[in-house]
Amino acid sequence: MSEVLVLIDHADGEVKKPTYELLTIAKRLGEPSAVFIGSGDHGAGVAEKVKKYGAEKVYVVDDAQIKGYLVAPKAEALQQLVEKTSPAAVLIPSTIEGKEVAGRLAIKIGSGLITDAVDVDGEGVTTQSVFAGSYTVTAKVTTGTPVITVKPNSATPEEAEGAAAVEEFAATVSESAKKAQIVASQPRKSSGRPELTEAAIVVAGGRGTGGDFEPVEKLADSLGAAVGASRAAVDSGWIAHSFQIGQTGKTVSPQLYVAAGISGAIQHRAGMQTSKTIVAVNKDEEAPIFELVDFGVVGDLKTVLPAAADKVTERKG
Template identity: 60%
Template sequence: MAEVLVYVDHVDGDVRKPTLELLTLARRLGDPVAVYLGAGVDAAAPVLAEHGASRVLAADAPEFADHLVVPHVDALQAAVKAVSPAAVLLTASAAATEIAGRLAVRLGSGIITGAVDVAAGEDGPVATQSVFAASFTTTSRVTKGVPVITVKPNATSPEAAPAAGTVEPLEVGFGPLATGTSVVSRSPRAATGRPELTEAAIVVSGGRGVGGAEHFALIEALADSLGAAVGASRAAVDAGWYPHTSQVGQTGKTVSPQLYIAAGISGAIQHRAGMQTSKTIVAINKDAEAPIFELVDYGVVGDLFDVVPALTEEITTRKG
């Protein structure tokens, strides 16, 4: 069976959920081989094995932590040479997408970015993308070289499929560009206790209808009752009600959760482009003519100041 390389996204050995999704998708194409770069492989290997990694190619060097992007490209290029894979899968994060692009150029291969599904085809992997602000769905495949594909988080649900997960050393030679950009300092991001916005299975977002920064507590309470991430529309962010890092939309972050709840958001195309691929969409808006209702699975016409607290209370009661 052909092997498929999966680039592991992790934080000091804590494997992030999108990587487990990639392993699940990789099993459709062949035998997953995880590429783990940095420290902490001993903690990560059992998790990777549980989700189908037959092998874990591991390398650790100061370059991975002290320099940006290029050392990871060097390592993935070495992994491709060692394995001759049927495809290389990465998450569609900003950093991984840059890594994917550089890798494809080095390999002389085609690349597909931001896929929402990957399946086996007669002539190689077939990727599904949502394009033009999610107005169209396309299927495509790479016709030259080793397919390099980035996949959006929540494209599938991680499924366990225990495999050997044998850890093997990956020999990496770093090129002259590897140390061209250095990390000179790091500042930890304040922890909210909520999942990362782009990876969350559930997202609750607030918009102009929230009416002010102080009212975002209602959105946060609903999100916390569901174990969800909090998002915001561009209007809410531009007004200074919520941080830009939480903006969902064409000029913010693209999310594709299992459940997306939009409260007080009219549904302008800028926002829709960032969340239209969500599996189930629920909107709460007092304007029955709001454009957001054109794409929802469930719509509630009502004042969010009445609906959101009632919904939060009901969810909390049922959980209790």
């Protein structure tokens, strides 16, 4: 069975959930081999984690020489791994960085590239949601080794014991891949909530909040969810742009999406309509958001959200 390379999404060795989703998808296509590009010191710890999700091999590319050089060296390292292993496919998380690595890799190896897949079947046929979610497209790479980026929450991670045999891989990185370097970085202040694009649950607020996001945050925290927002809320200066969901904001695809005080404009839908279960709270029963919900509550978010949060907390206790 051919190997399927999965680029591990991590922060200083902390493996992120989309990696486990990709390993689960990789199993449909062949034998999952995880690729860790990071500090060699984290290699063993990372291998222990991906082992539980079926990684048979773990290629550890120590980034001591390439740390801070953005994406180009990662694409070169992956190119060399593709040449060494002739994999059935390369799966990469659909992050901004992941998509750039994937694009560069596809050019280097002369392969077709599919980005933002929301599903990949055992034949390598991908599903994408395009044109603001108004079309579902199935596609397949026909040239070279398929390079596919997959959106977070596209699969439920399935535990499966792999061998996770660690292999150090010394990539040769060209000088031209080292032309842009990060000179300083500052971590964002942590809100304690999950990252918006990766969260399994998102509670989003719109103009209907009137600028008071407390009910949205309260429900989000009771559910362990991320907070999101419509553009109207962002443009009003109530919340930072990094929270915006939609065509000109972030795309989310959580298991549960709660839209509170959001009318459901097409540009907002573009960023959330692939969510598995959609719940809306809106005081206007004619609001367009109700066309796409699984559950709708006609009511004032200022009373519905705190009541729901209290119930969730009560159930947990």
